[in-house]
Amino acid sequence: MTQNLQNQQILLSKRPEGMPTEENFEFKNTAVLAPENGQVLVRTIYLSVDPYMRGRMSDAKSYAEPYKLNEMISGGIIGEVVQSRSDQLSVGDKVIGMLGWQHYNVIEASGVRKVDDTIAPLSSYLSVLGMTGLTAYFGLLDIGNPQEGETVVVSGAAGAVGMIVGQIAKIKGARVVGIAGSDNKTAFLEKELGFDKAVNYKTAGNINDSLKQACPNGVDVYFDNVGGEISDAVMSLLNDFARIPLCGAISSYNRTDGDIGPRIQPNLIKSRSLIKGFIIGDYSDRFDEGIQTLAKWVSEGSLKYEENIVEGFENVPQAFLGLFKGENLGKQLVKVNDEITNQE
Template sequence: MPPELQKQIKLASRPHGKPEKKDFQYDEIPVSEPEDKQVLLKTVYLSVDPYMRGRMSAAKSYVEPFKVGEPIEGGVVSKVVKSNSSLFTEGDFVIGMLPWQEYSIVNEKEVRKVDPSIAPLSSYLSILGMTGLTAYFGLLDIGKPKEGETVVISGAAGAVGSAAGQIAKIKGAYVVGIAGSDEKVEYLTGKLGFDKAINYRKSGNIREALKEACPNGIDIYFENVGGEIGDAALSLLNKFARVPVCGAISAYNNTEADIGHRVQTNLIKSSALMKGYVVNDYADRFKEGASQLGKWVSEGKLTYEETITEGFENVPDAFLGLFDGSNLGKQLVKVSEEE
């Protein structure tokens, strides 16, 4: 039986610069009973993602900001503990965009079933979920890699970057990853099969390091980071290069406008395509993407890492760690046991 009260995490204040613990507020709220066509869910895994930093600001974006004093929400895998829906039975596992709390009441249309016998539950929030799909569509639909081309991935040891680099290898590309530690560099080249990897913290001159790692220039630059790393990569683009712009985490905590390299001349000289996107642009193709990602995983062509923090009380710490680069692969929080 669920308890009478549960913990919830709200946005206490809009961060100025990098978020801090004080920007999060813990609360206790009642656990309600589901009404007709509703289910009561117990949170099992909860996802924390860099894009959430944007939603903590009031600035207009592609998704509505979080509201101060209300719960933060994100991708969650949950277990059905009570059901008043013909679509779900007790014990089913589901995924949806849900609030940061231990239990949730949702309409039956707000979540979909996932099968732990096909893949681990956590993978539906990582390689088979938003992050895997983000890499899949950004690289293949915008990047369109060809055999023998040079692909550079920034944020390459993160959940999206590591998947994008492996997909590029599957397509026969020469792949160079950029990451922030020697351990991550070793992971990229040793485990994931990247051809080269650069520790940008030790590279000195990132443009020269990239130039050396990419003797044939850059055909695809998969952008997760922005800043000086992005400036350097854009200066090395080949003719008809493609630049999928997935993220710019280097600027997410800036308190002033991010001013740097002007891209127009580079794009004109290289006749390059630079296109921003969000994964929901491809919502009508999610089934296609998830099916192909699952096939590659089952064939051993695509592997993934997850950094799993235990305990609901540690959700803010897991989120803040994203901006220190402490996670390898997808950062998740395990809130309760699967059984």
């Protein structure tokens, strides 16, 4: 079977300096290997591109091991088992795992998890029911702990994590202010997702004044996805005992100047605020709890999600680079192949 299959991979050809470009990626044609005992051959359907991958493209020490030069990039993938030599999985099963950026992956059956596409769309397991939804769920509820009537501010609010954070905060009875980078996005947050207020930081003029107007009672919870000048402005509005889940700092990922800004320690001390960085792996033993709750909210209609799906494996680099240009509304995914079983 594998003799008739063609595979293609995407390698990291050069470490980026500043903003990555297509020159940092290389496409390579390769043979499809046959699975051995205990293994399965998985055909990629959806591939996830995520901001954290920018950090792994550098060789600096971080919470995740850097990608190696001239080797395949990996990330979240949903695929279909097309050949199995394991009792755990059968041909046609849909699975999710951290797999290589390629059309076909050979993997130990224990290295992927079966997903049920009869209760939710396959793509949702990489978005609202996947790492982005879980990041929003645990970061906001465990660290932010929003209370009814409090003000929750979310930066990167039109992104995959941010839009889920804001809606969960609304479910908990908070007043929610989102920060995004276009009028279309702010209108979507207010009209479609029920945010109380959304601020376009690109047209706001003085972001400090705009946020003061949007948060007349100060800020109790700040879910920080971006860092930079936006976060500097929010820090000046913290109420006593505010909580700050620190999820990302995409504004600085491609900077080469050190990104020096105001010192936040005085604001944190005066307000006795808590700031805590986290990664989703910290909550791995509670994933089932998060998925069940998120799925319940989705089925009830109280939690909406958006996916920006780019078609074609050849467009994976452009989809990744689009994350840093603000092109996506919601989760950025690439559809690599159709499902075989749905074509029969």
